[in-house]
Amino acid sequence: MTALQLKNISFGYRKNEKVLDSVNLSVEKGTVYGFLGANGAGKTTTIRLILGLLKAKDGHIKLFEKDIKDVYPKGLKQVGSLVESPSIYGHLSAKDNLKIWCKNFNIPQSRIFEVLEEVNLSDTKNKKTSNFSTGMKQRLGLAISLLHNPEFLILDEPINGLDPMGIIEFRKIILEQKEKGRTILLSSHILSEVEKMVDRIGILKNGKIVFEGSISDLEKLRQKDVQLKIKVDDVKRTIPLIGERNVNEVDRNYIHCVIANESEIPGLIEKLVSEKIKVFEFSQLSSDLENMFINVANE
Amino acid sequence: MLALISAEFTKLKYPPIYWLVGFVVSIMAALIFASHYFDINNIARINVDPWFKLMTASNSILAVFISVPFVVLFISAAVFIEHHSNIWKQQYVSPFGRSTIYYSKLATILLLVLFTFILVLCMTTLCGYVLNIIFPEIEFAFYSPPFGKWIQTTLRVFISLLGIIGIQYFLSLRFKGFLIPASIGVVFFVVGIIIGAMNNPIAKFFPYSYPMIFRDHKMFTIDKINITDYGILNSVELNSILCFVLFILLGNVLELNRKVD
Numbered sequence: 001m002t003a004l005q006l007k008n009i010s011f012g013y014r015k016n017e018k019v020l021d022s023v024n025l026s027v028e029k030g031t032v033y034g035f036l037g038a039n040g041a042g043k044t045t046t047i048r049l050i051l052g053l054l055k056a057k058d059g060h061i062k063l064f065e066k067d068i069k070d071v072y073p074k075g076l077k078q079v080g081s082l083v084e085s086p087s088i089y090g091h092l093s094a095k096d097n098l099k100i101w102c103k104n105f106n107i108p109q110s111r112i113f114e115v116l117e118e119v120n121l122s123d124t125k126n127k128k129t130s131n132f133s134t135g136m137k138q139r140l141g142l143a144i145s146l147l148h149n150p151e152f153l154i155l156d157e158p159i160n161g162l163d164p165m166g167i168i169e170f171r172k173i174i175l176e177q178k179e180k181g182r183t184i185l186l187s188s189h190i191l192s193e194v195e196k197m198v199d200r201i202g203i204l205k206n207g208k209i210v211f212e213g214s215i216s217d218l219e220k221l222r223q224k225d226v227q228l229k230i231k232v233d234d235v236k237r238t239i240p241l242i243g244e245r246n247v248n249e250v251d252r253n254y255i256h257c258v259i260a261n262e263s264e265i266p267g268l269i270e271k272l273v274s275e276k277i278k279v280f281e282f283s284q285l286s287s288d289l290e291n292m293f294i295n296v297a298n299e
Numbered sequence: 300m301l302a303l304i305s306a307e308f309t310k311l312k313y314p315p316i317y318w319l320v321g322f323v324v325s326i327m328a329a330l331i332f333a334s335h336y337f338d339i340n341n342i343a344r345i346n347v348d349p350w351f352k353l354m355t356a357s358n359s360i361l362a363v364f365i366s367v368p369f370v371v372l373f374i375s376a377a378v379f380i381e382h383h384s385n386i387w388k389q390q391y392v393s394p395f396g397r398s399t400i401y402y403s404k405l406a407t408i409l410l411l412v413l414f415t416f417i418l419v420l421c422m423t424t425l426c427g428y429v430l431n432i433i434f435p436e437i438e439f440a441f442y443s444p445p446f447g448k449w450i451q452t453t454l455r456v457f458i459s460l461l462g463i464i465g466i467q468y469f470l471s472l473r474f475k476g477f478l479i480p481a482s483i484g485v486v487f488f489v490v491g492i493i494i495g496a497m498n499n500p501i502a503k504f505f506p507y508s509y510p511m512i513f514r515d516h517k518m519f520t521i522d523k524i525n526i527t528d529y530g531i532l533n534s535v536e537l538n539s540i541l542c543f544v545l546f547i548l549l550g551n552v553l554e555l556n557r558k559v560d
Contacts, residue, residue: 051392053559077394087389089380091313103306104393144389 001029002065003152003183004050009059011049019045020207022059027185027200029064029151032178034198035187042207043187044084047156050185051081064151077105080150082158086141090130094121094140097129098147105148115143119173135166142173153177153184159193167193226262230255231281232272241271253280303395303403304410311411315376320415323369328422331357335430335437343434348442350427354449357423359516361416362456366510367491370412370463371484377408378471378480387559401554405468405547412464416453420446459513459535462506462542463487469550498523509539 004027011020020042027033037043048054050061052072061068063075089097098112116122119139124132129140138158145153155174159167167190174197178184188194194201201218203211211218231253232238239247242257249256259268265284272279334356335342342352381387381404390400424444431439463484470480484507491507496519502508503524512521513535527534 048388048559053388053391073396074394076392079392081389081392083388083392085385087384087386089310089384089386091380092310096309096312100306100309101393103302103309104395106302 002062003027003029004033004185005060005062005065006046006050007060007062009046009049009056009061011045011054011056018207020049020056023204023207023209025202025209025212027183029183030181031199032174032184032186032197034194034201035185035204036189036191036194036201037187037204038189041204043189043204044156046204047081047083047154047185047187050154051076051079051083053083077148078151079154080145080148080152081154081156082138082141082145083154083156084160086137086144088129088132088137088140088144090128092129093126094129094132094143095125097140098143101144101147107148111147111149115146118146118176119143120169133166134161135163135169138162138166138170139173142170146177151183153182155184156187157189158186159188159190171197225258225260226265227285228255228257228259228265229281229283229285230257230272230279233278233280237275238272238277241275241277242268256285300399300403300406303399304407307404307407310380311377311407313376313380316373319369319372319376320411320418323365323415324418324422327357327361327365327419328426330360331423332426332430335426336433339434339437343437348445349437349439350442350444351448353423353427353439354445354452357419358449358452358456359518361419361453362459362510362513363492363516363518366416366456366460367463367488367507368485369415370460371467371488372481373412373415374408374464374467375471375477375481375484377411378404378468379477382475383477391559397555398551401551408464408468412460413457416457420449420453455513455536456510458532459509459539462509462539462546465543465546465550466506469546472550472554495519495521495524500524503535503538506539506542509535513539 006023006025009020009023010018012018023042023046035043035046045054049056050063050068052068063071064078066075068075089100094116095112098115099109102109102112113122116125119142121136121139121143124136129137132140142155142158145155159170162170171193174184174186178197186194186197195215198215200214201211202209230238232255233253235250235253235255238255239250242255246257246259247255248258259265269279269282331353335353342349381390391397427439427444430437467480467484470483474480487507491502491505492511494502494505495508495511498520500523502512503526511519512524512526513533515521529537532540
């Protein structure tokens, strides 16, 4: 079953502006979907459209196979969300913040303690949230989104501003939610972190989906190309030897490039040496999601 | 809707709101107490119910000087909590619908204004009994407080405020900060007092003057304002209700179409 489906979604804040251009994506029930893209790519806009905060100009959004227009706002009962920074009343404690949502959703207040436990905030339930750290606020935001036991979690940049410990803790919580069978859409630009949590990813660039697939699809891409970092004395003479198309980035004496196969490396080194180019460094970069993302986004 | 109103009350555990309500109740009690304490010779009359004088004084001070700044500051603060906590997006992605959220917040505001007025009534009644301990000749203990009449006149003060409540709620939702809606309200309050005190007929169309002209408080002359009495309500009170309905409906339409940051 598809938890979320976007079909040809286009949107612009002004006439003739296209923040999103025919975006298609689908999130299967019970999976974690990583929604990736650089800042300004249109991730938050997409999430706002899904949640009904904005209205799409073209296309359809289906939530659990029903058009969002037909089920809005009641259909959002199945959705828990955290859009950018968490919405928290700073003058209240974590418990009181959750009490508000308990009353709104008409659910027993015993649920407060369950979600506080889930996000590891039980010890600070009575502390004023204005005194919370960024990580604690994010976790409380997540607790609010979990409170009504939604089937589907939509989290927009939830690890933004978290320190490494905070990121590890947050990841653990997300993985626990995944184990509980929840469907999760997770947007981020911190790619290496998303890689550890998601089943499928979609990469958004300038309002268009430029890659969508499973982690194993990504692995295939990873095996296909070899990323190199070369430091030479003459960049200008080196580039034509590597092939201009293969060069991703030039940073002073460093060239970042891609070759199709590992077996091409000895030949390339020989070619550079025979042309009397001094090679100071020649390293193969690990082709993690971060590099894949840069490649896909640059294509 | 009731659940949402209950949640709204939890949100309002906000110190500035407590202080504001506490200040209004205390200042009203202090003014009533002082006005009686320093003018006891004029107030203590044999066979005259002192509660009516106290009730009239209380409602007049409340209507003319206290209620408008209170409502302006209270509504600005109550809505500011939402802006300040960046809460709209979370509210509007919940399955209740924007209108339900909009009206439940409004209902909470109305209930809390009424609650504050009831507190004022209780505190000024208490003042009467305290004055009676100091000046037994004033005979507050001899008569019963006219609660029925008192509640009725307090309700009329409330009705005269509805127009301002509608405008202030509208402004507070439109402007993100506290200062802009509060400042507009305070400036209009001063303008309202000036127009009303000048006995200018325009006051009938300026909601911020309504609490001081909806009845003759015997503080200013209002004979040129031409208020028509329709029985239960008069023309000023009707204008106040109309203004309230107009701004609340307009606010709801705008809220339904607002792009939330």
